Amino acid sequence: MSTPSSVKGWCPGARRPMQSGDGLIVRIRPYGGSLPVASLSVLAGAASRFGNGQIDLTRRANLQIRGVTELALEPLWDALASLGLLDDSAEAEAIRNVAVNPLTGIDPTEIIDVRPMAQALASQLAANADLQALPGKFAFVIDGGGLLPLAELAADVRLEARREGADIFVAVGVATTHGVAWLAAAAASEAAEIAVQIARAILARGGATRAHALSLQAVEAIKAELGLPKILPNVESSDDARPRRGLLALGDKRYVVGLGAAFGRIEGGTLASFAEELARLGVTDIRLSPWRTVYAKVGNRADGETLIAAGRALGLVVDDADPQVRIDACSGAGCCNATVLPTHDHGRLLAELAARAGFTGTVHVSGCPKGCARSAAADLVLIGTGDSYRVVRNGTVRDEPAGAFAASEIGTKGIELLTNQAAVHA
Numbered sequence: 013m014s015t016p017s018s019v020k021g022w023c024p025g026a027r028r029p030m031q032s033g034d035g036l037i038v039r040i041r042p043y044g045g046s047l048p049v050a051s052l053s054v055l056a057g058a059a060s061r062f063g064n065g066q067i068d069l070t071r072r073a074n075l076q077i078r079g080v081t082e083l084a085l086e087p088l089w090d091a092l093a094s095l096g097l098l099d100d101s102a103e104a105e106a107i108r109n110v111a112v113n114p115l116t117g118i119d120p121t122e123i124i125d126v127r128p129m130a131q132a133l134a135s136q137l138a139a140n141a142d143l144q145a146l147p148g149k150f151a152f153v154i155d156g157g158g159l160l161p162l163a164e165l166a167a168d169v170r171l172e173a174r175r176e177g178a179d180i181f182v183a184v185g186v187a188t189t190h191g192v193a194w195l196a197a198a199a200a201s202e203a204a205e206i207a208v209q210i211a212r213a214i215l216a217r218g219g220a221t222r223a224h225a226l227s228l229q230a231v232e233a234i235k236a237e238l239g240l241p242k243i244l245p246n247v248e249s250s251d252d253a254r255p256r257r258g259l260l261a262l263g264d265k266r267y268v269v270g271l272g273a274a275f276g277r278i279e280g281g282t283l284a285s286f287a288e289e290l291a292r293l294g295v296t297d298i299r300l301s302p303w304r305t306v307y308a309k310v311g312n313r314a315d316g317e318t319l320i321a322a323g324r325a326l327g328l329v330v331d332d333a334d335p336q337v338r339i340d341a342c343s344g345a346g347c348c349n350a351t352v353l354p355t356h357d358h359g360r361l362l363a364e365l366a367a368r369a370g371f372t373g374t375v376h377v378s379g380c381p382k383g384c385a386r387s388a389a390a391d392l393v394l395i396g397t398g399d400s401y402r403v404v405r406n407g408t409v410r411d412e413p414a415g416a417f418a419a420s421e422i423g424t425k426g427i428e429l430l431t432n433q434a435a436v437h438a
């Protein structure tokens with residue numbers, strides 16, 4: 013039996029959970045970003061039985077069961093194994109870090125159904141044990157395009173479907189400090205193999221190396237060494253601000269519903285009720301996404317509206333206009349020993365105040381300067397220090413605060429912070 017690690021800084025897995033303030037975090041990587049609804053019910057029960065009942069939707073489209081004790085780990089592994097969600101080793105699960113377009117195989121506007129590519133890559137990663145020496149956070153993205161592209165999701169190696177006139181191909185790229193360097197245009201059937209070749213070439217250049225740590229010369233050398241099929245211009249993926257929650261029409265009278273979890277957190281009981289509703293509507297599986305939102309394909313518009321009403325009643329985020337979409341809050345007190353501040357409660361309060369004030373900007377509530385919940389800049393950043401928050405405007409937790417206020421005053425200070433750019437309380 014593998015033993016859990018309490019080493020921080022690792023990407024947690026199921027085989028190698030991470031110790032947190034509320035116990036072990038067990039991260040589950042669904043294959044191809046898809047989970048049968050029946051498995052969802054089992055996971056909801058397992059979270060309550062073996063953990064503290066809290067589940068996270070992560071920004072790499074995974075699930076985390078929180079608050080697991082070491083004694084409960086083995087029975088939880090058994091439950092995961094019964095669902096086909098347990099890798100043979102911590103190393104095998106770590107390298108299977110593959111995010112897939114959430115609507116693949118559902119969306120008629122996607123360029124390529126990437127499910128076979130995702131399966132091929134997972135098989136190649138499992139079969140090539142040498143790749144397990146790659147760093148724990150080494151990541152792949154496979155994006156077939158369509159309604160919900162993954163252009164914003166960072167990855168060491170990207171496979172993106174492209175259409176140029178009548179030609180359809182997969183652009184294969186690596187992350188660099190200057191954006192994505194596109195190395196090849198490949199047939200869909202070859203793309204997974206090329207991704208593995210690139211990962212191995214990166215590994216050969218210095219052990220535990222991430223792609224963005226390579227020099228541009230090293231990237232060029234990899235391209236030449238692998239004799240990649242065709243050089244592409246450095247075309248950046250399109251940025252997007254598309255609807256992601258609520259009822260999404262796919263055309264041909266096909267609909268999918270996006271339902272989010274505020275701050276990525278959902279209670280096991282809520283998830284169980286949600287799974288029941290999905291089953292009642294004949295939904296067979298859900299797709300996970302990096303937006304802390306899951307997607308369910310429904311039979312028709314009426315079923316979609318029923319599911320949205322059920323999601324709303326369960327406290328899920330069913331509308332992109334919900335301020336909680338634009339507020340990130342880390343786990344906070346009770347889940348993390350680095351803070352005494354209830355960041356989720358404060359995030360919810362700020363969401364209510366933002367709705368009242370008509371504030372449409374972004375907010376980051378961080379229990380401490382580490383800033384786990386968000387790396388991008390936000391319009392308003394609150395950084396916990398003891399029982400106070402320091403305030404940063406238009407920046408990140410790394411920027412110089414303009415002032416501070418006692419966290420107990422957040423109810424009264426909140427509106428002022430959201431409506432008055434100059435409001436900082438020293």
Ligand code: SF4
Nearest residue numbers: 342348379380383384
């Ligand atoms: S930002 Fe700080 S308080 Fe929040 S989860 Fe990370 S380490 Fe804990």
